[in-house]
Amino acid sequence: MAEPSNNSRPGLGAWLDNRTGYKGLLHEVLFENVPGGARWRYVWGSTLSFFFVVQVITGLFLWMSYxxxxxTAWESVYxxxxxxxxxxxxxxxxHFVAQAMTVLLVLHLMQVIIDGAYKAPREVNYWFGVVLLVLVLALSLTGYLLPWDQNGYWSTAVSTNIVGMSPGLGQPMQTVxxxxxxxGHHTLTRFFALHAGIIPGLIIVFIVGHVYLFRKHGLTPKQPLKGPDQGFWPEQVLRDAVACLAVLVVVLFFVVREGGAPLGAPADPAEQFxxxxxxxxxxxxxxxLKYFPGKTEIIGAIVLPTLCMAVLVAIPVLGRWKLGHRFNLGFVGALLFGAALLTWQAVAExxxxxxxxxxxxxxxRDAERAVVLANGGVPITGALTLMRDDPYTQGPRIFSRNCASCHRFDGHDGMGxxxxxxxxxxxxxxxFGSREWVQRFLNADSILSRKHWGGTIHAEGDMALWLADHIPESDEEKVTRRxxxxxxxxxxxxxxxxxxxxTDSVQIALGIQYMRNTSSGCAECHKFQDVGTDSPELTDWGSREWMIAFVNDPTHPRFFGRDNDRMPSYGTEKSLSQREIxxxxxxxxxxxxxxxxxxxxR
Known part of the structure; x- marks a missing residue:
């Protein structure tokens, strides 16, 4: 008997199809009938599925470093x-695909409502879509906290407080x-588990169910049909691919323009944001929520959103009514218009x-500073330690809380x-201490302005009177004052x-020589170096050591003593720590x- 020819052996494709049946599955997927032919209005479902896959892939890669x-959350995102x-x-x-998915979901919902694709026998598939809408929004909400920055932390605090407003189980649910x-830490780990595991898993389950029901009942074509039926491949596939590419181009534009996703300063529970x-x-x-202050807040936070969601869920039932479809169109239109109007008002306000x-x-400023500090190395205690020990970010806050009731910093309270x-x-x-500041201070007119002693008891003191009596007139006097x-x-x-x-060491030496003069110079009234006796002492005036000592206790004999004008002794009274000073x-x-x-x- 002759040996069988090698040419009779099945190829790899045939072998794989024999074992898996992939050709039949591929045929089912690609050669679905599209009543009336391919249309651009059908692209939203495929586009959403594509971008969900993008989210899963990018999320997995982010997970590897998060x-x-x-x-450690902020540090890993940094x-x-x-x-x-x-x-x-x-x-x-x-980040931007997540935002694009929200827009695509709204467009898909509008297309379903307009086409009446929620009507029997497609009610369950519509409800699957509503659940997917809620899950995608929940995915965005939980992901907002994960960078553990100030905006995400405090925004999440507001949203979880809304959960606590629910009557009955609100508080226990908020605690969970x-x-x-x-x-704190457990909040972050719960949100991460929801964002990276539970919610994506539920979305996959509901997408599978959604697609199954969609294939079971087929498309709901817009009447009248514009042409003969076509297969899903290639006409509709081409439109879906173009739509995916177009949205992707828009997303990539924002990614490149913004340099990635925003990252604020590390979350600080002790610092209101x-x-x-x-x-x-x-x-x-x-x-x-702004329209429902105080005890009525529950209306805006719980009651109205729940009623709107209930009507959205009831749309297939309402659609059975004679005017139900028109009502549904009007309701969704009003809902979107109201959301757009409120959004515009929020931005305008x-x-x-x-x-x-x-x-x-x-x-x-804090976000940029956090990056600068982290570039220098993050300690084991985390980036928040760097921020809390940073004069650039903490100095203006300390000034605003403790000093701005009397002082200003360039006309504002330190925080702007x-x-x-x-x-x-x-x-x-x-x-303070600069040449420009001292120049104004040693001027008979400007020392009495609001920038200096105009509002203090010193406005009528010896210093102001001395300056008024010693206005330099000759060139020599002006040079000496300079x-x-x-x-x-x-x-x-x-x-x-x-x-x-x-550079100006010679002029400075001449100035110091004049200051040491006990008959006509500064040492006539002030202690300076080894001459003079009275306060405030001018030795190292305005230096870091001098300023720290002054803020600690301005009533010290070295400074104003009993002539101190309302300046608290922040150090001796323990109202500020040494590090804060x-x-x-x-x-x-x-x-x-x-x-x-x-x-x-350089």
Whole structure:
């Protein structure tokens, strides 16, 4: 008997089909009948499925570098964003695809409602779609917390407080979601488990069910049909691919323009964050709550959203009514219009809210500063430690809370909030110790302005009177006064003008010589170096050591003594810690950590 020919053996494709039946499955998927032919209005479901796959893939890669704990979450996201090769692009793609999916879901819902694709026998499939809408929004909500930055932390705090408003089981549910009585590590791990495991798993289950029911009942074509029936392949597949590519191009535009996804400063439960806002697609709910203050807040937070969701779920039932389809169209249209209007109002109010705009500037400043500090190395205690020990970020906060009731810093409270001019009762400390500041201070007119002693008891003191009686008139007197300004400013030892002080060393020496004069110079009234006796002492005036000692106790004989005008003794009264005093002093002096510049970058 002849040996069988090798040509009779089945190929790899035939062998694989014999074992798996993939050709039949592929035929079922690609050659579905499309009544009336392919249309662009059918692309939204496929586009959503494509971007969910993108989310899963990017999410898995992000997971590989993410560390879900309150002490490592921000640090790991910082690593992804700023150090991992392509990490910024990966984060940006994940972030903006999530936003795109919200838009696509709304478009898909509109198409389903307009086409009446919720009607029998497709009610269950419609409800699957509503559940998927809720799950995708929940996915976005839980993902917002994971960077563990200020905006995500405080926005999540607001959203979980809304859960607690629910009557009956509200408080227990909030405790379960938060992971205890306060926000912290367990809150983050719960949200991570929901975001990376539970919710995606549920979405996959409901997508499978949604697609199964869709294939079971087929498309609901828009009447009248525009042409003969066509297969899903290739006409509709081509349209779906073009739609996916178009949305992807838009997403990539935002990813590149924004340099990835935003990352704020590390979450700080002890620091209120006025710039916290939800993502734009939740802004309408945020705005709605403003119309229900106090005890009525539950109406905007729970009652109205629940009623709207109930009507959305009931749409297939309402559609059986004679005018039901028109009602459904009107309801969805009104719902979308209302959400758009509330969103616009929220954006407009924020744009005109001076306090919020200042908070945004501070938020951006802190976010940029956190990256600068983290670039220098993150301690084992986490990046928040760096922020809390940083004069650049903490100095203005300490100043605003403790000093701004009397002082200003360049006309504001240190945080950028402008305050009434008539509330200033002590010197503006911006540039304290600099040549410009001393020049104004040693001027008979400007020392009595609001920038200096205009609102203090010292306005009628010996210093102001002396300046009024010793206005320089001759060129020699003007030169001497200028040398004194340079000499007194040099006592502050400001790093920003160290080079100038070295350049003007001759004039400074002449100024110091005049200051030491006990008959007509500064030593006539003040102690300076080894001459003079009276206070305030001018030796090292305005230096870091001098300022720290002054803030500790301005009533010390070295300073104002009994002539002190309302200045609290922050150190001796223990109202500020030694480190807080040091940070506010370093901030006023503009001396904080700056990364070293390499020689080739100079």
């Amino acid at each position: 560390s879900p704990s309150s002490q 690593y992804i964003q700023h150090q991992m090769l392509g990490g910024w692009f990966l984060r940006g793609l994940h 979601v938060v992971g205890g009585a306060s926000y 006025s710039a916290a806002r939800p993502e734009w697609y939740f802004l309408f709910l945020y705005q709605l 924020d744009r005109n809210d001076a306090e919020y705009q200042v908070a945004k500037v501070v938020s951006k 909030n402008a305050l009434p001019a008539d509330s200033i009762s002590a010197s503006d400390l911006s540039g 040398n004194v300004v340079l000499a007194l400013s040099s006592q502050a030892k400001l790093a920003a003008q160290a080079e100038l002080d070295r 040091e940070m506010v002093v370093d901030w006023i002096r503009k001396e904080w950590y700056r990364p070293k510049v390499k020689a080739e970058q």
